[in-house]
Amino acid sequence: MSSTLCEHQGCRACRAAWDTPSREPLTFQGTNHERHAHLHQCGRCGAYWEEGERAASEISAEQASDFLQGVEMEEKARKILEDLTECFCGPEVVYEFSNDLHRFRVEGRPAHWIYLAQDFVDSHTALEISRFLPTDELVEDLKQSEQSRWLSVGTYGVHDVDDAFGGGHAL
Numbered sequence: 001m002s003s004t005l006c007e008h009q010g011c012r013a014c015r016a017a018w019d020t021p022s023r024e025p026l027t028f029q030g031t032n033h034e035r036h037a038h039l040h041q042c043g044r045c046g047a048y049w050e051e052g053e054r055a056a057s058e059i060s061a062e063q064a065s066d067f068l069q070g071v072e073m074e075e076k077a078r079k080i081l082e083d084l085t086e087c088f089c090g091p092e093v094v095y096e097f098s099n100d101l102h103r104f105r106v107e108g109r110p111a112h113w114i115y116l117a118q119d120f121v122d123s124h125t126a127l128e129i130s131r132f133l134p135t136d137e138l139v140e141d142l143k144q145s146e147q148s149r150w151l152s153v154g155t156y157g158v159h160d161v162d163d164a165f166g167g168g169h170a171l
């Protein structure tokens with residue numbers, strides 16, 4: 001892999017690390033599944049490296065910070081997805097992020113949509129968020145509903161919105 005690395009990336013030690021199994025002196029920082037990439041930092045020069053499927057390249061500290069925020073966001077989204085899947089106990093729940101919204105589609109006839117704003121998710125822990133998710137009663141309502149519903153979840157609780165919320169059908 002080193003043949004693809006330019007001289008100006010990182011230091012000699014971290015450039016060489018890509019050819020060793022231990023990756024010394026790089027330390028693993030996190031995985032961003034959406035980007036299919038891993039983040040590493042060099043213990044010698046402090047450089048951040050983004051390792052993609054085919055190549056690794058140095059990224060700035062700012063890019064690394066964005067990367068780690070993405071990792072955290074993914075972990076929360078995964079937890080919310082698990083919680084919702086458990087709440088609905090049956091239908092598949094599909095996740096997508098777009099237009100600053102975490103979108104969860106509960107598959108079925110009809111399907112339902114549950115939206116969480118990025119700001120809301122960023123400013124709460126996964127555990128806090130789980131307390132705002134639809135109650136058993138609401139889940140029952142949704143399961144009985146003959147029409148699709150669009151719900152927005154936030155600090156205000158759960159609100160019905162329409163299908164135009166957050167820029168329309170992203171899914």
Ligand SMILES: [Zn+2]
Pocket residue numbers: 010011012013014015042043044045046047
């Ligand atoms: Zn280095």
